[in-house]
Amino acid sequence: MIRVEGLSKKFGEKIVLNKISFNVNDGEIYGLLGPNGSGKSTTMKILVGILKPTAGKVDINGIDPSKDPIKVKEVSGYVPETPVLYESLTPAEFFNFVASIRGIPENVLEERVTYLVEAFGIEEYLDQFIGTLSFGTQQKISLISALLHDPQVLILDEAMNGLDPKSARILRELLLEFKREGKSIIFSTHILPLAEMICDRIGLIYRGGLIVEGTIEELKEKAHEENLEDIFLKLTESKEEIYNIVQALKGAL
Numbered sequence: 001m002i003r004v005e006g007l008s009k010k011f012g013e014k015i016v017l018n019k020i021s022f023n024v025n026d027g028e029i030y031g032l033l034g035p036n037g038s039g040k041s042t043t044m045k046i047l048v049g050i051l052k053p054t055a056g057k058v059d060i061n062g063i064d065p066s067k068d069p070i071k072v073k074e075v076s077g078y079v080p081e082t083p084v085l086y087e088s089l090t091p092a093e094f095f096n097f098v099a100s101i102r103g104i105p106e107n108v109l110e111e112r113v114t115y116l117v118e119a120f121g122i123e124e125y126l127d128q129f130i131g132t133l134s135f136g137t138q139q140k141i142s143l144i145s146a147l148l149h150d151p152q153v154l155i156l157d158e159a160m161n162g163l164d165p166k167s168a169r170i171l172r173e174l175l176l177e178f179k180r181e182g183k184s185i186i187f188s189t190h191i192l193p194l195a196e197m198i199c200d201r202i203g204l205i206y207r208g209g210l211i212v213e214g215t216i217e218e219l220k221e222k223a224h225e226e227n228l229e230d231i232f233l234k235l236t237e238s239k240e241e242i243y244n245i246v247q248a249l250k251g252a253l
């Protein structure tokens with residue numbers, strides 16, 4: 001379970017998060033949405049202990065990441081927006097390295113690597129240097145390494161980035177399976193139809209605040225809109241702006 005209460009983050013004088021609160025229950029996929037620069041990655045980095053909050057409380061399965069950033073990594077799997085990998089290692093070496101840090105026994109590791117490598121179709125790249133692999137393949141390595149220790153909590157920052165349609169579908173099915181197993185999953189994305197498809201609840205961050213939260217049906221009712229894209233554009237005050245920009249472009253072209 002993820003609990004976030006009154007979370008604030010300042011970079012210098014700039015307030016990025018202003019007292020946001022939300023929970024992600026066991027067996028739930030929570031979509032964290034918001035325009036570019038709204039603070040989604042910052043929130044996730046705080047959840048996983050990479051950044052310290054300016055104020056507020058975070059609880060990840062009973063662990064406070066700002067006090068125990070090592071322990072929180074044992075119970076959570078984090079996929080950053082851009083893969084952070086060692087370019088001069090091969091995927092096989094990298095998985096062994098991650099397994100040694102996480103204390104995964106060799107036989108368990110072998111079974112999980114085989115399963116995940118096959119699922120994402122990267123068998124042929126296992127012995128090539130990571131630095132020579134495509135962005136999508138690196139993203140798959142990042143995903144696999146976050147899943148190796150079978151964490152109870154998943155923190156996924158635009159994890160579909162760069163995945164081809166088949167791998168994106170496999171990840172989607174995996175997430176639904178993890179949800180059935182009772183894992184807590186927080187998932188940021190700009191692909192709103194995807195969020196609509198897999199998220200049990202959505203939280204929308206805008207101008208530092210969590211401006212709305214609920215199931216898709218609840219958001220539709222609150223915003224008087226029919227789909228998540230229109231809800232998003234309405235609540236982030238983008239609809240009229242888009243109209244004006246398109247009109248100006250038509251005039252200019």
Ligand SMILES: Nc1ncnc2c1ncn2[C@@H]1O[C@H](COP(=O)(O)OP(=O)(O)OP(=O)(O)O)[C@@H](O)[C@H]1O
Nearest residue numbers: 011012016034035036037038039040041042043081
């Ligand atoms: N280390 C940092 N120092 C200063 N400012 C930062 C730092 N990290 C993030 N920011 C700022 O915090 C704000 C939120 O950034 P963040 O990356 O959390 O947004 P995001 O919602 O994930 O955006 P995107 O959708 O573009 O990935 C941005 O204005 C960003 O420039």
